[in-house]
Every structure is written in C-alpha cells, then in structure tokens.
Amino acid sequence: MPHSVRTAHPTPGDAVFSIPEDEAADIGRVARRLAAAPQEVDSEAWVLAARAAWEELPAALRRRVRAFRRDSGPGGALVVRGLPVDEAALPGTPSAGGSVQRAASVPAALLLMTACGLGDPTAFLAEKSGALVQDVVPVPGQEEFQGNAGSVTLMLHTENAFHEHRPDFVQLLCLRPDHEGVAGSVTASIREALPLLPGPVRDALATRDFTTHPPPSFGPGGGPVPRHAVLTGDPADPDVRVDFAATHGLTPEAKAALLDLEAALHQVARTERLRAGDLAIVDNRVTLHGRTAFRPRYDGRDRWLQRTFAQADLRRSRGLRPRDGYVVAG
Numbered sequence: 001m002p003h004s005v006r007t008a009h010p011t012p013g014d015a016v017f018s019i020p021e022d023e024a025a026d027i028g029r030v031a032r033r034l035a036a037a038p039q040e041v042d043s044e045a046w047v048l049a050a051r052a053a054w055e056e057l058p059a060a061l062r063r064r065v066r067a068f069r070r071d072s073g074p075g076g077a078l079v080v081r082g083l084p085v086d087e088a089a090l091p092g093t094p095s096a097g098g099s100v101q102r103a104a105s106v107p108a109a110l111l112l113m114t115a116c117g118l119g120d121p122t123a124f125l126a127e128k129s130g131a132l133v134q135d136v137v138p139v140p141g142q143e144e145f146q147g148n149a150g151s152v153t154l155m156l157h158t159e160n161a162f163h164e165h166r167p168d169f170v171q172l173l174c175l176r177p178d179h180e181g182v183a184g185s186v187t188a189s190i191r192e193a194l195p196l197l198p199g200p201v202r203d204a205l206a207t208r209d210f211t212t213h214p215p216p217s218f219g220p221g222g223g224p225v226p227r228h229a230v231l232t233g234d235p236a237d238p239d240v241r242v243d244f245a246a247t248h249g250l251t252p253e254a255k256a257a258l259l260d261l262e263a264a265l266h267q268v269a270r271t272e273r274l275r276a277g278d279l280a281i282v283d284n285r286v287t288l289h290g291r292t293a294f295r296p297r298y299d300g301r302d303r304w305l306q307r308t309f310a311q312a313d314l315r316r317s318r319g320l321r322p323r324d325g326y327v328v329a330g
Contacts, residue, residue, distance in 0.1 A: 011272045015075050019082035023058040024277075028084035030056050031109040041101060041108045042132050047121060047326060050112035057113060065117040068281060069169075069312060076287030077187040079272055080279040083110050085175050087276045092300030093176060097139045097149055100131035101306060108133045111173055111308040114279065118169045120314040123327050124160065126218045130327035136172065136305035138296035146245040147216050148307070154291040156188055156265055157243035159284045159309070162212040162225070165317040165328055166241075167309035170282040170289065174274035178303035183294035184271035185280050189287045190231070190240040192268035197260060204257035205230040206238075212247040230261065239285045274305070 019027065034053045039046040054062070061080070068078045086106050101108050111133055115121035123130045139149040146155060160166040172185065194202070211225040227250065231238040244262055249255035265288060274280060282289045296302045311317070320330040 011077070011079060011270050012075065015073065015077060016079045016081055017061070017064045019058075019061065019080065021082075023061070024082050024084050027057055027061070027110070028086070028106070031084065031106045031113070034109040034113070035104045035106050037104055039104065041104055041112065042130070042326075044325065046104065047112060047116070047132070050109065050121075051116040053109070054113040054116045062117060065114060065281075068283075069118050072283035072286065074189060074191050075187065075270060076189040076191060076283040076285075077270070077289075078281045079274070080114075080281065081277065083173070083277045083279055085110070085173065085277050087176065090175055090304075093302040093304040094135050094137050095139060095298055095300075095302070097142065098128050099135040099137065100128050101133040101135060102131060107173055107175055107306050110279065111171055111306060114171060114281070115169075115308050115310040118171075118281070118310040119312040120310060121326055122167060122309050122311045122314065122317070124163070124218070125327050125329045126214075127160075130329075132308055132326060134307045136307050138294075138298070138302050140298055143296075145216065151294055151296050153293045155244045156186065156262070156269070156288040156290040157245060158241050158288055159282075160215070161241050161243040161247060162214045163328075165311075165320065167284050168312040169310040170284050171308045171310065172274070172280045172282075173306045173308075174276055174278045174280075174304075175306060176301065176304040177273070177275050178294040179297060179301065180294065181273060181275075182292065183303055184273050184292040186269050186271050186290040186292060187280075187282055187287050188265040188269035188289075190238060190265070191286055193261070193264040194238070196264040196267060201257045201260045202231065202235065204253045205261060206232070206235070207254065209250045209254035210242075210247055210258075211250065212241070212243055215243070215246060230258070237286075240288065242288070
C-alpha cells in the first residue's frame with residue numbers, strides 16, 4: 001500500500017470563502033468578547049455562549065457554513081480564509097504531546113462558534129482527555145507518528161474511522177504555518193473518486209469485510225475490532241469510512257479493493273497550504289484528509305493548528321455522553 005501523498009490539484013475557488021477585512025474585524029470583536037468570558041472552553045456555559053455568539057457573526061459567513069453543512073459539494077471541504085487569529089499575540093507553539101486549549105482564547109472562540117454553526121462540538125474522552133479544542137503540533141521524538149503529533153506524510157484517513165460516532169465535520173484552524181510553508185493539508189472526496197472505481201470494487205467496499213484499529217492517539221488498543229463496510233448508504237453518493245494506516249481487508253477481494261480505492265482517492269486529492277487565519281472544514285462523512293511532510297525546528301515557531309470536531313446530530317451518541325455533555329466516553 002503506497003504511503004506517499006501524490007497530489008497537485010489546487011482547491012477550487014468555490015471551496016474557498018474569503019472574509020472581507022471589515023467583516024474580519026467584526027468577527028474579531030465577537031471572538032475577543034467570548035474569549036474574555038471566565039469559563040473554560042470545555043464548560044457547558046462557554047459552549048452555550050459560543051452558540052449565542054455564532055448568531056452575531058456576519059450573515060454571509062453563517063450562510064456559507066450552513067450551506068456546507070447541508071451539502072458539502074463534490075470535494076467535501078471548505079476553507080474559510082481571513083479569520084482574525086491575532087497571530088502577533090500568540091504564545092510559542094506548544095511542543096508537548098497531548099497539548100490542548102482549555103483556557104478561553106480567540107482561536108478557540110472561532111472554532112467553537114463555527115462548530116455550533118455546523119451542529120455541536122464534540123470530543124472523545126480517550127483522545128487528549130476529551131478537550132474540545134486540541135493542538136495539532138509537531139512533538140519531538142514523534143516525527144514518524146501517524147497522527148497529529150507527527151511531521152512525516154500523514155496518510156489519508158477518515159477521522160476516527162474506527163468509531164461508530166466519528167465526527168461529521170473536522171475543523172482545522174491555522175494559527176501559524178510551518179517555517180518553509182511547505183506543509184499541505186490534503187483532502188480527497190469519495191464523490192470525486194467514485195467514478196474511477198469499477199462496479200466490482202464498489203461492491204467489495206460495501207461488504208463488511210474490513211476492520212479499523214483505533215489510532216495511536218487513543219492509547220493502547222484492546223478488545224475485539226468490529227467488522228465494517230468502507231462504503232455505506234446510497235451507492236450513488238456513499239459515505240466513506242477508511243484509514244489507510246489502520247484499515248485492513250479481511251479477504252483477498254477486500255484487500256485489493258482498498259488498494260484500488262487509495263489509488264482513486266490520490267488521483268482526485270487536493271492540497272491546500274494553510275496560512276494563519278485559514279479554517280479548513282472537512283466533511284468527514286465523504287472526504288478523507290491527510291498532510292504532506294514538513295520539517296519542524298522545535299523553536300517555538302513551528303506549525304500550529306487547532307482542531308475541533310462537530311456532529312450534525314449529537315443525539316446519536318447520547319448513550320455514550322455522560323450528563324448529555326459534549327464528550328463521547330465510550
């Protein structure tokens with residue numbers, strides 16, 4: 001199975017929403033007010049405040065995000081460009097494993113407000129202690145890690161593909177790009193790859209002949225790994241569930257189908273080099289994401305993204321969320 005990301009396709013213009021300077025200033029005022037609230041990011045009160053603040057953001061932004069929630073388009077990804085992350089006021093890039101953002105901040109406000117526009121923010125207790133806003137930064141000694149702490153090529157994957165209640169949307173907000181500006185966020189949509197797959201391959205991917213192990217960020221695995229299909233739902237517009245670093249075919253047909261799927265996705269993959277203030281939103285139901293390699297310096301100025309997940313229907317995971325909170329405990 002190939003491990004490199006081979007893509008040269010740019011993000012199409014209709015998948016980039018640029019915010020005018022005057023509206024960015026308005027967004028900044030709302031975000032700074034929310035960031036001044038005394039509660040922690042993970043508290044129910046702060047999430048409720050973020051939901052109310054979302055309604056104060058410019059109408060054009062709210063319309064675009066709502067439209068994406070309903071129909072994420074052929075590529076299943078959107079870049080919101082020009083958000084005010086107050087780059088000059090940022091501290092040094094964290095370098096500790098498992099780092100998260102629990103204190104209220106402007107970037108956290110931007111992420112939580114947008115998550116409320118997409119549905120509800122969510123997190124997983126086993127991953128980064130269930131923090132709603134998580135740092136995606138290179139960590140010394142984990143360069144080869146297939147996860148958010150690494151700096152080698154990150155293989156295409158559905159976020160938390162192993163989990164029944166994986167996120168519907170993944171948000172990645174760039175606070176600081178890498179030094180050389182070479183790290184690219186890669187997305188690949190099953191909607192664009194499906195026409196490249198012959199009927200027998202699609203049929204094989206729709207069988208429950210696959211397993212996916214939890215990623216290393218969830219800690220040591222244990223217990224049985226359930227079988228699942230890679231393609232589900234409407235055969236003409238299926239959902240996809242696969243992590244090319246962790247999904248395995250259980251039959252010769254399934255193994256061959258995974259190789260065909262990976263090749264097709266690489267043919268349609270797109271790369272976007274995020275800059276400070278860019279928010280990438282990925283429809284995790286139809287689009288995989290990954291990252292090209294970069295070289296960290298561990299000097300406090302390395303690449304720094306912050307990540308938040310969102311669910312369009314939080315009710316589905318009610319049995320696994322204690323006290324009807326936002327953290328999936330199982």
